[in-house]
Amino acid sequence: MSVLVFLDQADGHITKSSFEAANYASKIAEQSGTTAEAIVLGTVADDLSVLGNYGVKKVHTVSDPSLNNFDAQVITNVLAQAVAATGADVIVFSNSAAAKAVAPRLSVKLKAGLVSGAVALPDFSNGFVVKKTVFSGKAFAHIAVTSAKKIITLNPNSFTIEMGSGIAEIMPFAATIDTAKVTVTAVNKITGEVSLSEADIVISGGRGLKGPENWGLVTDLAKLLGAATACSRPVADIDWRPHHEHVGQTGLAIAPNLYFAIGISGAIQHLAGVNRSKVIVVINKDPEAPFFKAADYGIVGDAFEVMPKIIEAVKKLKQA
Amino acid sequence: MKILVCISKTPDTTAKIAFADNNTKFATDGVQWIINPYDEWYALVRAIELKEADPSTILHLVNVGAVDCEPIIRKALALGGDEAIRINSENTDSFYIASQIAAVAKEGAYDLIFTGKETIDYNGSSIGGMVAELLDLPYISHAFKFDLEAGNALVVREIEGGEETNKVALPVVVSCQKGMAEQRIPNMKGIMGARSKPLKITEPIAADSLTTVGSFDLPPAKAGVKLVSPENPEELVRLLHEEAKAF
Numbered sequence: 039m040s041v042l043v044f045l046d047q048a049d050g051h052i053t054k055s056s057f058e059a060a061n062y063a064s065k066i067a068e069q070s071g072t073t074a075e076a077i078v079l080g081t082v083a084d085d086l087s088v089l090g091n092y093g094v095k096k097v098h099t100v101s102d103p104s105l106n107n108f109d110a111q112v113i114t115n116v117l118a119q120a121v122a123a124t125g126a127d128v129i130v131f132s133n134s135a136a137a138k139a140v141a142p143r144l145s146v147k148l149k150a151g152l153v154s155g156a157v158a159l160p161d162f163s164n165g166f167v168v169k170k171t172v173f174s175g176k177a178f179a180h181i182a183v184t185s186a187k188k189i190i191t192l193n194p195n196s197f198t199i200e201m202g203s204g205i206a207e208i209m210p211f212a213a214t215i216d217t218a219k220v221t222v223t224a225v226n227k228i229t230g231e232v233s234l235s236e237a238d239i240v241i242s243g244g245r246g247l248k249g250p251e252n253w254g255l256v257t258d259l260a261k262l263l264g265a266a267t268a269c270s271r272p273v274a275d276i277d278w279r280p281h282h283e284h285v286g287q288t289g290l291a292i293a294p295n296l297y298f299a300i301g302i303s304g305a306i307q308h309l310a311g312v313n314r315s316k317v318i319v320v321i322n323k324d325p326e327a328p329f330f331k332a333a334d335y336g337i338v339g340d341a342f343e344v345m346p347k348i349i350e351a352v353k354k355l356k357q358a
Numbered sequence: 359m360k361i362l363v364c365i366s367k368t369p370d371t372t373a374k375i376a377f378a379d380n381n382t383k384f385a386t387d388g389v390q391w392i393i394n395p396y397d398e399w400y401a402l403v404r405a406i407e408l409k410e411a412d413p414s415t416i417l418h419l420v421n422v423g424a425v426d427c428e429p430i431i432r433k434a435l436a437l438g439g440d441e442a443i444r445i446n447s448e449n450t451d452s453f454y455i456a457s458q459i460a461a462v463a464k465e466g467a468y469d470l471i472f473t474g475k476e477t478i479d480y481n482g483s484s485i486g487g488m489v490a491e492l493l494d495l496p497y498i499s500h501a502f503k504f505d506l507e508a509g510n511a512l513v514v515r516e517i518e519g520g521e522e523t524n525k526v527a528l529p530v531v532v533s534c535q536k537g538m539a540e541q542r543i544p545n546m547k548g549i550m551g552a553r554s555k556p557l558k559i560t561e562p563i564a565a566d567s568l569t570t571v572g573s574f575d576l577p578p579a580k581a582g583v584k585l586v587s588p589e590n591p592e593e594l595v596r597l598l599h600e601e602a603k604a605f
């Protein structure tokens with residue numbers, strides 16, 4: 039018996055949310071008196087022994103470069119072998135693009151109940167109950183997993199890491215790798231930007247900014263704070279900003295520490311994707327804007343007057 | 359070519375989210391039900407476009423649900439599609455629903471199965487992958503572009519911080535999101551035509567449920583917004599730094 043965590047990698051580096059998932063897995067292991075092990079697929083540049091600091095005892099690596107080509111079916115079959123080899127009965131993923139493709143397949147393969155988008159550790163007091171977001175972040179549900187094996191995908195930024203110290207043992211895992219049916223023919227990644235789903239701080243703009251030429255008010259602040267940028271749906275629809283920045287009910291759902299909304303009205307569909315943020319700041323010239331009801335801090339004012347001053351003040355703070 | 363589109367019923371995006379029966383059930387009073395937006399705007403419309411490009415295409419819709427799903431099934435048929443299949447069952451969990459869809463899909467030998475990227479109520483993002491595994495088919499999730507080329511599907515899907523183009527031979531299961539197609543509104547001809555399209559009702563197969571929903575809760579209410587004067591935006595930066603410790 040053990041807990042197995044799948045570590046996602048991007049360009050050879052373990053993602054930030056995978057470290058959260060690893061630490062989450064180790065807490066589950068602790069609570070159930072077992073150990074957490076991890077599996078990494080493809081070629082990785084990072085030193086994996088640091089996973090020990092997150093509570094992981096062993097890291098199984100399948101470094102076959104063919105796994106850099108993502109085919110959910112191939113990956114699922116490798117993971118199923120790892121589950122069999124480690125005897126894992128809880129499998130944890132960070133709720134990433136890879137997890138969304140693989141976890142449901144693995145759920146069927148192992149007949150393991152799946153809870154996707156978990157936001158807290160399982161409650162063992164009455165079986166195995168996991169809290170997840172539902173209604174696009176507007177509510178939570180407590181899901182009881184009734185099967186012997188269980189799969190959880192953990193939402194990024196919803197679990198606070200508690201570092202310990204340790205050195206994880208790295209163990210190459212000999213898996214049978216199927217021939218992929220899906221071929222990745224092109225990858226187009228926006229490098230150098232902070233990933234929106236993992237970002238601690240997100241600066242977001244809406245239609246109130248009037249046009250793409252004014253986005254410096256968003257991007258300058260984001261740069262200063264090492265933040266990711268986001269936007270409301272109409273802004274992406276009219277191509278002021280790229281689609282992958284669209285947050286909300288029909289876009290990405292995020293939960294950063296700080297969500298800073300500029301010129302966004304706060305429609306219910308927008309709030310759905312951002313209301314799990316810890317601190318929400320709203321800059322809007324309309325005191326009646328619904329966003330103020332969901333905000334922690336706000337300024338009723340013209341973004342074009344207020345934002346340059348905020349940017350200056352942050353600059354000063356960063357220089358101090 | 360045969361296409362199957364999976365259609366689910368969800369509360370309208372503006373529905374008030376509240377719970378009844380000791381927080382064990384979604385309070386449905388006064389709730390408007392719609393076709394899950396990802397199923398309608400993206401999966402279904404893209405499938406209709408494929409049929410328009412090749413009229414010999416057979417397009418079926420499938421729903422796992424009780425009789426109260428029929429209005430949204432008719433609405434989907436008004437947009438397009440040849441017939442719908444309703445698997446007469448209350449929804450329990452994703453594995454159960456996927457097992458039902460897979461049974462219908464196997465029977466119909468479809469070349470292409472579309473789902474939405476997720477239901478906007480349960481947010482499982484899981485039915486498509488489960489159906490694919492049950493049918494031993496490849497699965498491409500969160501696709502926002504789909505084209506056919508000589509028996510292959512060319513699909514662009516979302517990955518963290520970017521996109522990836524995939525090539526795969528049919529049959530395949532694809533989950534669809536924004537970008538796949540443009541939302542359509544059913545016209546009068548479609549609405550009239552939908553009345554005479556077959557809506558077949560089948561009984562569910564025996565299948566397990568692996569999860570059950572215990573209770574729901576709402577996020578804690580915010581304490582209320584602290585407003586800073588627009589004359590003094592520097593104060594906001596100070597508060598965020600010193601009080602909220604946000605940076």
Ligand SMILES: Cc1cc2nc3c(=O)[nH]c(=O)nc-3n(C[C@H](O)[C@H](O)[C@H](O)COP(=O)(O)OP(=O)(O)OC[C@H]3O[C@@H](n4cnc5c(N)ncnc54)[C@H](O)[C@@H]3O)c2cc1C
Nearest residue numbers: 244245246270271286287288301302303307308323324341
């Ligand atoms: C089914 C469905 C799904 C949807 N999904 C999403 C979604 O996922 N994400 C999403 O964002 N939306 C979504 N929407 C759209 C949503 O309902 C709103 O229309 C949208 O969020 C509004 O965007 P906005 O706030 O940028 O623009 P607006 O509503 O036009 O608001 C602009 C705001 O800027 C303020 N403003 C104007 N000038 C200034 C200034 N100089 N300084 C400061 N403030 C200023 C205004 O007071 C106003 O509040 C969805 C809608 C539907 C029906």
Ligand SMILES: Nc1ncnc2c1ncn2[C@@H]1O[C@H](COP(=O)(O)O)[C@@H](O)[C@H]1O
Nearest residue numbers: 364366422473474476477482483484485
């Ligand atoms: N009851 C259902 N009947 C038919 N299709 C469904 C049903 N539930 C979910 N789906 C499909 O599966 C997709 C993903 O749902 P979910 O995994 O619940 O987020 C939806 O967008 C639909 O296309």
